[in-house]
Amino acid sequence: MGKDVCFSRAERADLDAVCGIEKRSFGAEGFSRRQLLYLMTRASGFFYVARHNGTVVAYLSLLLTERARHLRIYSIAVGPEARGAGIGAGLMELARQCALERGVASISLEVKSTNREAIRLYERAGFVKKKLLPAYYPDQTDAYRMHCPL
Numbered sequence: 001m002g003k004d005v006c007f008s009r010a011e012r013a014d015l016d017a018v019c020g021i022e023k024r025s026f027g028a029e030g031f032s033r034r035q036l037l038y039l040m041t042r043a044s045g046f047f048y049v050a051r052h053n054g055t056v057v058a059y060l061s062l063l064l065t066e067r068a069r070h071l072r073i074y075s076i077a078v079g080p081e082a083r084g085a086g087i088g089a090g091l092m093e094l095a096r097q098c099a100l101e102r103g104v105a106s107i108s109l110e111v112k113s114t115n116r117e118a119i120r121l122y123e124r125a126g127f128v129k130k131k132l133l134p135a136y137y138p139d140q141t142d143a144y145r146m147h148c149p150l
């Protein structure tokens with residue numbers, strides 16, 4: 001997939017594709033269309049998509065917090081058909097560049113303690129587990145809060 005993938009800020013026209021990725025990645029636990037539109041257009045942060053041959057196959061939502069001193073990876077998903085090709089790693093690198101360009105001190109995220117693929121992706125990108133958050137998610141699953149110093 002490598003060379004045919006490009007990353008860019010999302011546009012309003014990408015919303016349908018992003019909703020589809022969300023549904024196929026998180027099912028009923030995913031964000032609603034309205035929440036995704038908010039994250040894309042109004043939230044304090046950045047929303048990126050990855051395109052493969054022009055088709056949106058992944059997204060990354062970043063939030064800028066604490067007076068812009070801190071970047072949070074709010075959500076990341078790669079469509080099931082596009083996984084295992086390095087797109088997740090590419091999005092993590094994008095988050096890192098975004099943080100460095102803005103001079104923020106660190107990046108953080110929360111992840112289900114059971115999501116081994118995501119935790120592996122984050123650890124490869126330099127994140128470390130900082131805290132266990134018991135019953136953090138609506139289904140009572142624990143989360144890890146992970147940090148990446150810059």
Ligand SMILES: CC(C)(COP(=O)(O)OP(=O)(O)OC[C@H]1O[C@@H](n2cnc3c(N)ncnc32)[C@H](O)[C@@H]1OP(=O)(O)O)[C@@H](O)C(=O)NCCC(=O)NCCS
Pocket residue numbers: 025026076077078079082083084085086087088089090110111112115117118120121124
């Ligand atoms: C976690 C996620 C973003 C990773 O994205 P990705 O594009 O598959 O990530 P990469 O290709 O960069 O790396 C995936 C790893 O799995 C391997 N892999 C191989 N085939 C794979 C496949 N069919 N599916 C998934 N991973 C595969 C990759 O080689 C890589 O292995 P490595 O760690 O040994 O190098 C993706 O699985 C996803 O969207 N999951 C559902 C949503 C989710 O859980 N998001 C995180 C919420 S906190």
